[in-house]
Amino acid sequence: MALVRALSKELTKTVLVAGGFSQKTSSHLKITDASPGKVTFKMTVEQGDSNIYNTMHGGLGATLVDICSSVAILSKCSKWGISTDLSVSYLKGAPVGKDITIVGHCDRGGKTLAFSSCFIYNEQGDLLLKGQHTKFMGTPPAVLELEEESTE
Numbered sequence: 511m512a513l514v515r516a517l518s519k520e521l522t523k524t525v526l527v528a529g530g531f532s533q534k535t536s537s538h539l540k541i542t543d544a545s546p547g548k549v550t551f552k553m554t555v556e557q558g559d560s561n562i563y564n565t566m567h568g569g570l571g572a573t574l575v576d577i578c579s580s581v582a583i584l585s586k587c588s589k590w591g592i593s594t595d596l597s598v599s600y601l602k603g604a605p606v607g608k609d610i611t612i613v614g615h616c617d618r619g620g621k622t623l624a625f626s627s628c629f630i631y632n633e634q635g636d637l638l639l640k641g642q643h644t645k646f647m648g649t650p651p652a653v654l655e656l657e658e659e660s661t662e
Contacts, residue, residue, distance in 0.1 A: 612630050627641065628640070
């Protein structure tokens with residue numbers, strides 16, 4: 511339970527408080543179980559998460575792979591990292607109003623790269639979506655400050 515609390519606190523601090531693109535998605539996520547390298551989340555698909563077919567939008571699925579696999583990497587490597595590659599396979603829709611379970615795995619965490627996978631299931635245990643995510647774990651690149659050229 512201590513890892514669940516620590517990861518929930520970090521997710522809140524980093525994603526919810528900081529704002530940005532993932533803020534809305536992360537606000538519905540609840541971490542239900544965690545061990546180093548594996549984190550389980552639950553959420554309900556809401557109307558605002560839907561596509562024209564009244565099922566979970568594919569963009570939300572990709573965002574969940576990003577967030578949930580990143581938290582799994584954090585649980586094992588103690589770093590967030592920077593995404594370098596993300597792929598998603600959509601197998602079945604998740605209707606609005608239904609609960610889903612998202613399981614993120616850190617498959618390997620190295621000095622410079624971490625490899626993760628993520629699976630989303632419906633209430634019956636059917637696999638809805640699977641994703642893979644690679645993150646750069648080294649020192650973040652320096653931010654360049656360019657000086658304006660003079661027009662002399």
